[in-house]
Amino acid sequence: MDGTFVPIADADELSPDTMKAFELEGKRLLLVRAGDDFFVVDEMCTHEDYSLALGCIKGKRIKCSLHGSYFDLESGEPDEEPAEEPICSYRVRVAEGRIWVDPTRLREGASRRCAPES
Numbered sequence: 022m023d024g025t026f027v028p029i030a031d032a033d034e035l036s037p038d039t040m041k042a043f044e045l046e047g048k049r050l051l052l053v054r055a056g057d058d059f060f061v062v063d064e065m066c067t068h069e070d071y072s073l074a075l076g077c078i079k080g081k082r083i084k085c086s087l088h089g090s091y092f093d094l095e096s097g098e099p100d101e102e103p104a105e106e107p108i109c110s111y112r113v114r115v116a117e118g119r120i121w122v123d124p125t126r127l128r129e130g131a132s133r134r135c136a137p138e139s
């Protein structure tokens with residue numbers, strides 16, 4: 022495994038269409054299993070800092086349960102108002118029976134806004 026990735030969960034820990042909040046380097050993140058695909062995104066909605074862990078997974082999107090914005094899990098882009106700012110989506114790998122995430126964007130995006138992917 023590429024040395025930039027860090028393990029965050031066992032690969033069999035989540036059932037399809039479930040998620041788990043966790044903290045990495047002081048930032049609240051969500052591990053989401055959408056079908057058989059895994060995503061790691063910011064936990065907090067960019068509209069009003071509401072936890073997306075209280076929302077639900079619809080295909081490869083996550084819905085904020087407070088005002089109904091949807092975010093694409095791959096790009097982090099909102100595709101339903103009122104949210105206008107994207108959440109960050111982080112690179113994920115499944116290897117050696119574990120889920121790994123690349124925290125590079127966490128380090129680059131010190132502010133609330135998501136740092137562009139390099």
Ligand code: FES
Pocket residue numbers: 066067068069070071085086087088089090102103104
């Ligand atoms: S807090 Fe998420 S859409 Fe308003």
